[in-house]
Amino acid sequence: MERQQRLRIAIQKSGRLTDHSLDLLARCGLKYSRGKDQLMCYGENMPLDVLFVRDDDIPDLVQEDVCDLGLVGLNVIEEKRLAMAARGAQARFELIQRLDFGRCRLAIAVPDDFPYRDLSSLAGRRIATTYPHVLARFLRENSIEAEIVTLSGAVEIAPRLGRADVICDLVSTGSTLLANHLREVTTVLQSEAALIRTPVPLPDEKADWVRRLLVRIDGVQQVKESKYIMLHAPRSALPQIAKLLPGSESPTVIPLDGHGDKVAVHAVCRENVFWETLEALKAAGASALLVLPVEKMLP
Numbered sequence: 001m002e003r004q005q006r007l008r009i010a011i012q013k014s015g016r017l018t019d020h021s022l023d024l025l026a027r028c029g030l031k032y033s034r035g036k037d038q039l040m041c042y043g044e045n046m047p048l049d050v051l052f053v054r055d056d057d058i059p060d061l062v063q064e065d066v067c068d069l070g071l072v073g074l075n076v077i078e079e080k081r082l083a084m085a086a087r088g089a090q091a092r093f094e095l096i097q098r099l100d101f102g103r104c105r106l107a108i109a110v111p112d113d114f115p116y117r118d119l120s121s122l123a124g125r126r127i128a129t130t131y132p133h134v135l136a137r138f139l140r141e142n143s144i145e146a147e148i149v150t151l152s153g154a155v156e157i158a159p160r161l162g163r164a165d166v167i168c169d170l171v172s173t174g175s176t177l178l179a180n181h182l183r184e185v186t187t188v189l190q191s192e193a194a195l196i197r198t199p200v201p202l203p204d205e206k207a208d209w210v211r212r213l214l215v216r217i218d219g220v221q222q223v224k225e226s227k228y229i230m231l232h233a234p235r236s237a238l239p240q241i242a243k244l245l246p247g248s249e250s251p252t253v254i255p256l257d258g259h260g261d262k263v264a265v266h267a268v269c270r271e272n273v274f275w276e277t278l279e280a281l282k283a284a285g286a287s288a289l290l291v292l293p294v295e296k297m298l299p
């Protein structure tokens with residue numbers, strides 16, 4: 001099939017989003033072979049090819065229609081959108097789906113000995129960041145006048161080098177801040193990975209594949225936390241057991257041959273099932289409890 005009929009998705013070549021992105025595509029059923037240059041993977045069982053690039057390039061590749069889809073952090077998307085707006089241009093990629101990985105936050109952090117009371121403590125200070133436009137919007141919205149020092153990396157050491165008083169950087173576990181004697185004081189942006197698409201209308205066949213992909217992504221996201229739970233219980237305990245099953249609709253109840261009033265209960269739980277839940281179910285009269293992972297789901 002020609003390029004015109006094959007979807008092309010840009011994902012991060014090597015970084016925090018790469019494994020999750022490839023895993024998501026594999027869970028959506030994509031089988032691919034890697035090209036010799038490693039920059040491109042060709043889908044073998046779907047008309048979907050994967051282009052590997054730096055995450056910062058993904059919004060442009062998508063809005064310039066080099067790729068139909070892109071998978072990138074909301075932090076990058078938002079910075080790009082605001083940077084374009086600052087130049088009087090409008091971003092043309094469209095956000096179509098948030099994905100539940102790559103979660104982090106853009107936060108302001110101050111050195112341990114910084115006299116921070118509230119946001120007004122930032123007034124007149126120098127804030128180092130790689131996200132100058134997102135930070136500028138935050139400062140504007142909070143009527144804080146501060147100097148933004150734009151860096152391309154190693155933001156966390158800027159205060160120690162005397163390049164800035166405080167920083168605004170991505171945080172996930174917080175251990176980098178801790179190691180650099182910095183204390184998080186406020187969140188500027190919550191982020192996670194998201195799927196964006198080209199502004200150019202797609203031909204029917206491609207549009208249809210995008211729809212199918214979105215349904216599959218939805219299915220993948222739903223099963224992630226979902227569990228299939230099976231147990232035995234006396235019929236009389238059913239109302240209480242149904243209440244204890246986390247995030248399940250109507251469980252299937254099956255009579256057990258030769259066990260009088262005992263039944264088997266099967267249910268899909270949309271949330272993880274913890275030991276505490278199993279213990280509570282047991283206390284309510286359940287036995288022979290079994291929790292299984294759910295592989296695929298199509299509502």
Ligand code: PRT
Pocket residue numbers: 012013014015016017053054055056072073074075076102103104156169170171172173174175176177191192193
């Ligand atoms: O080479 P390329 O440009 O593609 O990669 P990159 O270096 O720009 O990006 P990369 O791989 O570091 O991150 C890609 C995306 O992952 C980001 O744009 C975010 O959307 C997302 N993400 C999620 C993160 C983090 N969590 C994260 N913790 N990106 C960066 N970090 C940094 C953080 O700034 C800190 O310096 O990781 C460090 C450790 O964080 P802690 O809090 O866990 O210690």
Ligand code: ZN
Pocket residue numbers: 054055056
């Ligand atoms: Zn990057």
